[in-house]
Amino acid sequence: MAEPIRVLLVDDESAITDSLGAFLTDAGFDVRVADDGIAALAATASWRPSIIVCDVIMPRLDGRGVVRELRQQGDWTPLILLTKVDATPERSAALDEGADDYLSKPFDPDELVSRIRAVLRRATAGAPPLSAADRLVAGELVYDRRARRIWLAGKELALTPRALLLLEYLMGRPGEVHSRDRLLSTLWGFDFPASTRAVDHRIAELRRVLNDDAGRPRFIETVQSLGYRFVARVERA
Amino acid sequence: MKSPVGWLLLSAVPLVIGTVAAIVLRLAYPDVLVRFITTPAGLALGVGAAITGIAVIWVVAARRSAQRRYALLVSGAEQARIEHQEFLARLDHELKNPLTAIRAALAAHGTEGSPHLEIADSQAQRLGSLVGDLRKLSGLQSQELECEPVDLGEVVGEATEAVNTSLRQRGSSREFTVDFPTVPWRVPPIEGDSDLLYLAVFNLLANAAKFTGEGDCVEVRAGEVHGRVWLEVADTGIGIPAEDLPHVWSELARGSNARGISGSGLGLPLVKVVIERHGGRVSVRSREGEGTAVRIELPVKHPTLELHGAGVPR
Numbered sequence: 391m392a393e394p395i396r397v398l399l400v401d402d403e404s405a406i407t408d409s410l411g412a413f414l415t416d417a418g419f420d421v422r423v424a425d426d427g428i429a430a431l432a433a434t435a436s437w438r439p440s441i442i443v444c445d446v447i448m449p450r451l452d453g454r455g456v457v458r459e460l461r462q463q464g465d466w467t468p469l470i471l472l473t474k475v476d477a478t479p480e481r482s483a484a485l486d487e488g489a490d491d492y493l494s495k496p497f498d499p500d501e502l503v504s505r506i507r508a509v510l511r512r513a514t515a516g517a518p519p520l521s522a523a524d525r526l527v528a529g530e531l532v533y534d535r536r537a538r539r540i541w542l543a544g545k546e547l548a549l550t551p552r553a554l555l556l557l558e559y560l561m562g563r564p565g566e567v568h569s570r571d572r573l574l575s576t577l578w579g580f581d582f583p584a585s586t587r588a589v590d591h592r593i594a595e596l597r598r599v600l601n602d603d604a605g606r607p608r609f610i611e612t613v614q615s616l617g618y619r620f621v622a623r624v625e626r627a
Numbered sequence: 628m629k630s631p632v633g634w635l636l637l638s639a640v641p642l643v644i645g646t647v648a649a650i651v652l653r654l655a656y657p658d659v660l661v662r663f664i665t666t667p668a669g670l671a672l673g674v675g676a677a678i679t680g681i682a683v684i685w686v687v688a689a690r691r692s693a694q695r696r697y698a699l700l701v702s703g704a705e706q707a708r709i710e711h712q713e714f715l716a717r718l719d720h721e722l723k724n725p726l727t728a729i730r731a732a733l734a735a736h737g738t739e740g741s742p743h744l745e746i747a748d749s750q751a752q753r754l755g756s757l758v759g760d761l762r763k764l765s766g767l768q769s770q771e772l773e774c775e776p777v778d779l780g781e782v783v784g785e786a787t788e789a790v791n792t793s794l795r796q797r798g799s800s801r802e803f804t805v806d807f808p809t810v811p812w813r814v815p816p817i818e819g820d821s822d823l824l825y826l827a828v829f830n831l832l833a834n835a836a837k838f839t840g841e842g843d844c845v846e847v848r849a850g851e852v853h854g855r856v857w858l859e860v861a862d863t864g865i866g867i868p869a870e871d872l873p874h875v876w877s878e879l880a881r882g883s884n885a886r887g888i889s890g891s892g893l894g895l896p897l898v899k900v901v902i903e904r905h906g907g908r909v910s911v912r913s914r915e916g917e918g919t920a921v922r923i924e925l926p927v928k929h930p931t932l933e934l935h936g937a938g939v940p941r
Contacts, residue, residue: 406731413735472727496729499731578822582897587825
């Protein structure tokens with residue numbers, strides 16, 4: 391790697407920025423710290439980080455405010471929110487507002503490093519990610535993110551809310567393998583072990599409604615012992 | 628409230644007698660003009676009307692105050708529940724940041740080679756998952772339910788399969804037996820969130836597996852009574868000591884005979900939250916050293932008799 395990845399770490403607690411900053415530096419990142427949302431916006435403008443890792447509850451401007459402000463300015467610097475609240479509406483709101491991923495405290499620091507790398511792999515410099523597009527198209531499948539409606543070959547389909555959220559998440563991140571645990575904690579809000587059955591059920595519903603053959607998938611592929619992947623090519627429309 | 632109603636009936640007696648007497652007199656002596664307006668009759672009518680009026684006011688007032696007392700009781704319980712929720716949220720909030728910092732600091736320093744730091748790291752992880760579990764539990768209280776008709780038999784079948792698999796993986800030869808009525812008709816579907824109900828049922832079964840040994844048996848049975856479906860998981864395991872029984876549904880409560888068995892003390896509270904959010908209730912019977920039976924009851928939308936022959940719609 392020619393240039394190290396620049397990480398802007400935003401949190402108002404120095405105990406966190408000191409320790410996490412040191413850890414990320416050891417992991418090979420070029421790290422800078424901002425201690426609230428306003429400072430984060432200023433640092434983003436002047437330093438152009440590769441990615442922002444941002445706490446949610448902060449003085450002056452909170453994490454959600456940072457995401458909103460950046461996206462309104464057309465700045466699509468990848469951003470991981472360290473959300474405090476774990477309720478489902480909060481989470482989908484975070485994903486809606488244009489955060490690329492989220493991680494709830496306390497987390498395994500190694501997990502943060504792998505999330506940073508995953509988000510950067512997905513991101514295309516300067517452009518909004520697919521997950522923020524209003525309308526996604528994958529072959530005959532059209533998904534309207536604003537209206538939360540889908541069509542297959544021109545015919546509108548009915549899905550349960552969770553299946554729809556799952557489809558939105560997978561379509562917005564095509565080609566990536568998502569583990570059941572990860573999907574569960576991101577989309578369901580309860581990541582109790584043993585509840586991954588919930589994910590399998592919704593995948594089964596999606597396959598039934600999308601008329602997708604698990605053996606020869608057009609849309610959703612089961613990656614043995616790892617999870618699920620959206621295999622079709624997705625474009626914004 | 629019985630007594631004012633009694634007074635009301637009592638006060639109606641002279642009115643009824645008077646009316647009946649008037650009708651009888653009118654029929655017996657059609658050409659005699661029955662006069663109601665005599666002094667004693669007027670007096671009796673006045674007294675009767677007054678007593679009736681007082682009794683009506685009494686009944687209404689008693690009803691009102693009972694309603695108020697009930698509302699007060701409900702709002703008190705609701706208030707306590709909200710405060711408990713807020714406490715969990717604050718606890719979560721206050722523990723999260725220090726734990727994040729501790730884990731990051733240990734990771735930055737590196738724990739390899741130092742048994743002390745490894746202990747610090749593993750205990751920080753343990754605290755982290757405890758905080759996470761408490762948060763998930765309080766999240767369940769407000770989690771939006773995604774309701775659909777749920778076949779409890781199917782849910783139990785899948786949960787049993789999952790528990791049996793994990794038992795086999797741990798080298799146990801035990802199997803759960805399930806007695807779910809299918810004859811003459813199946814247990815009717817309930818309206819609920821199948822993901823959460825599965826979680827509750829799985830927890831019940833996993834608990835039974837956890838607190839039983841090789842020679843023990845576990846029975847899962849179900850039935851329908853008075854528009855409610857019940858499900859009972861009964862085992863011949865270690866049981867719950869009588870003094871611990873009242874606390875089994877509270878967070879972090881663990882039986883005094885359960886030390887040495889890993890667990891968070893959040894399994895049954897989770898079951899309770901899920902079942903109560905579905906309008907159901909939970910109960911437990913247990914004797915230490917003999918076994919435990921945990922029972923859940925859920926309201927049915929369409930009792931079997933309306934559905935028989937149609938099977939279970941999905």
